[in-house]
Amino acid sequence: MSNDAPTPGQPPEDDPFLKKPQDPTPPSAGGPQEPPPGPPPGSGQGPPPGSPYGGQGGDPYGSGRPGAGDPYGGGGPGGPYGGGPGGPYGGGPGGPYGGVDPLAGMPPLAEFGRRFLARVIDALIVFIPLFLLSLIFGGWGVDANGDSWDDIAGDLNTGRQWLWSLISLVAYVGYDTLMVKRSGQTVGKKLMKLRVAMLNDGSVPDTGSSLLRAVVLWVPALVCCFCIWWLVIIITILTDKPYKQGLHDKAGKTVVVSAA
Structure with missing residues (x-):
C-alpha cells in the first residue's frame, strides 16, 4: 500500500497540537567540514562515486551543491513533507525514503x-x-x-x-x-x-x-x-x-x- 504524503500545507499558528521542529544536529568537533573539491576541468577524471549525473554529494542534476536537488530530503532545506530539515513533522534529518528516522519529530504513534x-x-x-x-x-x-x-x-x-x-x-x-x-x-x-x-x-x-x-x-x-x-x-x-x-x-x- 502506498504511503503517499500530502501536499505540504501551512498549519494554523494557534494549533495546540502542532509539534515544533527539533533542534538540528550540532556540528561535529572542529567545525563544519567542507566538501572535497572536484577534479579540475579537463583533467579527464570522472565524477565522485555516488553522483549519478556528475554533481557532488549526490546531486542528481549536477548542480555541484551537496544534497541539492535530492528529491528525498538528503541534505536540502526540507524533508519530503515540507516540514523543515527533514522528517514529516519538521524533526530530525531525513524522511521516509532517505532519512535516518522516518518518525523524527513526530509524537509517539498511538497503540x-x-x-x-x-x-x-x-x-x-x-x-x-x-x-x-x-x-x-x-x-x-x-x-x-x-x-x-x-x-x-x-x-x-x-x-x-x-x-x-x-x-x-x-x-x-x-x-x-x-x-x-x-x-x-x-x-x-x-x-x-x-x-x-x-x-x-x-x-x-x-x-x-x-x-x-x-x-x-x-x-x-x-x-x-x-x-x-x-x-x-x-x-x-x-x-x-x-x-x-x-x-x-x-x-x-x-x-x-x-x-x-
Whole structure:
C-alpha cells in the first residue's frame, strides 16, 4: 500500500497540537567540514562515486551543491513533507525514503489497543441514542411474531429500515467528521489520550480530510460489509509501516498519535 504524503500545507499558528521542529544536529568537533573539491576541468577524471549525473554529494542534476536537488530530503532545506530539515513533522534529518528516522519529530504513534477502545467508545456514543430512538419510533424493531428468517429479512427490507440506515450513516459520519475537524479528538480518543493529526505537519485535520476519513471508515461498514470491513481496517493498521495507517487514515492523509 502506498504511503503517499500530502501536499505540504501551512498549519494554523494557534494549533495546540502542532509539534515544533527539533533542534538540528550540532556540528561535529572542529567545525563544519567542507566538501572535497572536484577534479579540475579537463583533467579527464570522472565524477565522485555516488553522483549519478556528475554533481557532488549526490546531486542528481549536477548542480555541484551537496544534497541539492535530492528529491528525498538528503541534505536540502526540507524533508519530503515540507516540514523543515527533514522528517514529516519538521524533526530530525531525513524522511521516509532517505532519512535516518522516518518518525523524527513526530509524537509517539498511538497503540492499537487504545485506538480500538477509543473506537468502541465512539461507536457506543452514537449507537445508544439511535437504538433508543428506534425503540420509540419503530426504526429497527422487528415484528415479535416474525420468528423465521424470511420474516426478519422482509422487515429489514422495508422503506422504514432503509430510512433508519441512512440516519445511522449520517450520524456516524457526521459525529466523526465534526469532532475530528474541531480538535482532532472524538470523545473516545480524548478519554484514551489520542488525537488525529495531519501527516504532513501534525495539524488538526481540515473539513475535507476529516470528512473523507469518516466516509471511508463508516460507509462500507454500515452499507454492506460490517464485520469484513472492520477486519480490513484492523489488518491495515497492524501491518502498515511506518505510520500505522488504516485505509481511512490513508484516505485522509492522517495519523493517530498520543496526546498524553
